[in-house]
Amino acid sequence: MKVVRVVGYNQNLQLDEAPEPKVTSPLDVIVKIGAAGVCRTDIHILEGQWAEKSGVKLPYTIGHENAGWIHALGDAVTNLTVGDKVILHPLVTCGLCRACRSGDDVHCEASQFPGIDSDGGYAEYLKTTARSVIKLDPSLEPADVAALADAGLTAYHAVAKAAKLLRPGEWVVMIGAGGLGHIGIQVLKAISPASLIVIDQNADALALAKQLGADHTIQPSKDEAFVKQVLDLTGGKGAEAVIDFVAEGGSTATGVKMVRRAGNYYVVGYGENINIPTIDIISTEINFVGNLVGSYNDLAELMVLAAQGKVKLHTSKYKLEDFQKAIDDLGAGKVRGRAILVP
Ligand SMILES: [Zn+2]
Numbered sequence: 001m002k003v004v005r006v007v008g009y010n011q012n013l014q015l016d017e018a019p020e021p022k023v024t025s026p027l028d029v030i031v032k033i034g035a036a037g038v039c040r041t042d043i044h045i046l047e048g049q050w051a052e053k054s055g056v057k058l059p060y061t062i063g064h065e066n067a068g069w070i071h072a073l074g075d076a077v078t079n080l081t082v083g084d085k086v087i088l089h090p091l092v093t094c095g096l097c098r099a100c101r102s103g104d105d106v107h108c109e110a111s112q113f114p115g116i117d118s119d120g121g122y123a124e125y126l127k128t129t130a131r132s133v134i135k136l137d138p139s140l141e142p143a144d145v146a147a148l149a150d151a152g153l154t155a156y157h158a159v160a161k162a163a164k165l166l167r168p169g170e171w172v173v174m175i176g177a178g179g180l181g182h183i184g185i186q187v188l189k190a191i192s193p194a195s196l197i198v199i200d201q202n203a204d205a206l207a208l209a210k211q212l213g214a215d216h217t218i219q220p221s222k223d224e225a226f227v228k229q230v231l232d233l234t235g236g237k238g239a240e241a242v243i244d245f246v247a248e249g250g251s252t253a254t255g256v257k258m259v260r261r262a263g264n265y266y267v268v269g270y271g272e273n274i275n276i277p278t279i280d281i282i283s284t285e286i287n288f289v290g291n292l293v294g295s296y297n298d299l300a301e302l303m304v305l306a307a308q309g310k311v312k313l314h315t316s317k318y319k320l321e322d323f324q325k326a327i328d329d330l331g332a333g334k335v336r337g338r339a340i341l342v343p
C-alpha cells in the first residue's frame with residue numbers, strides 16, 4: 001500500500017510502498033483510510049520537536065486524525081462489521097489501567113499514538129483496536145469528520161469541561177477563532193446557555209465567529225483596551241471562563257485579567273509561560289486548567305453534534321500523493337479550514 005513517511009527530520013516526507021497492516025491480536029481493527037487530517041503537529045514532527053518525546057524510530061507513517069471504513073477485524077471484535085464508517089480516537093489505549101477504567105483515555109498508562117509514536121493514517125490502511133473506534137452516523141462521511149479526531153476533539157474537551165460549570169447569564173471569553181476556536185464556538189453554543197465573547201486579531205475569523213453564534217466579537221488592540229471591553233460587558237466582574245486557544249504573544253498575561261473571581265482559565269494553546277503573581281492567584285482564587293486532546297466519550301459526543309449539524313468543519317481536500325502541497329499550504333497559512341488527505 002501507499003504510505004507517506006517521515007524519513008528524517010528537517011527533510012520532506014516521502015511517498016513509499018509498505019506492506020498492509022495485518023490483524024495480529026483479537027481486538028485489532030484494520031481501517032481503510034477515508035481521510036487523514038493534516039495538522040500543525042505534523043509540521044512540528046518534521047522539525048524534530050517530537051523526536052525525543054515520542055521516541056519513534058524512523059522511517060514511520062504520520063497522520064493522527066483519521067476516519068474511514070472497517071477493513072478487517074480480530075476474532076474478539078463483536079460490535080463492528082466490515083464496511084462500517086468510523087472515526088478513530090487518536091490514541092490506542094489498554095483498557096485495563098486506572099485511567100482507562102475511569103474513561104480518561106488520554107492518560108492511559110500503556111497507550112500508543114498512531115501518527116506520532118507509531119504508524120499513522122497518511123496511508124491506505126491503518127491498524128488500531130476496537131477500543132478506539134467510533135461508528136459514524138449514516139449522514140456523516142469520513143472526509144467530513146476526520147479532522148475532528150484531534151483539533152475538534154481538543155476544542156470539545158476544553159469547552160465541555162467549562163460548560164459543566166456554566167449557568168445562564170454567565171460569560172465565556174474565547175481567545176482565538178481559528179482551527180480550534182471555530183469548533184469551540186459551535187460546541188459552546190450547542191451545549192451551554194452562557195454568553196460568548198470571542199477575541200481574535202483576524203477580522204475574517206471574527207466574522208465567521210459571529211456567523212457561528214458568538215454574542216460579541218472583539219479585535220484586540222495593543223493597549224489592552226479589549227480587557228476593559230470585556231469587563232464592561234460582564235458588569236465589571238470578568239468572565240466565568242476564559243478559554244485560551246492561543247497562549248502565545250502574551251495572551252495569558254492579559255487573558256487572566258478577564259477572569260472573574262474564582263473563575264477558570266482554560267489553557268488549550270501552548271507556547272508561552274504563565275507569569276502571574278501568586279498573590280493574585282490566592283486573593284482571587286482563580287484556577288488554571290490544562291487540556292490535553294479528549295476522551296473517547298468526548299469524541300463520541302462531538303460526533304453526535306456533527307450528526308445533528310451543530311458542528312461543521314470546513315475542509316480542503318488533497319490527494320494522498322499531494323501531501324507535500326498540503327503541508328506547504330498549511331505552513332504558508334493558505335489552507336481554508338482544515339486540510340485533509342484522501343487516499
Ligand atoms: Zn492534530
Ligand SMILES: [Zn+2]
Pocket residue numbers: 093094095096097098099100107108109110111
Ligand atoms: Zn490504559
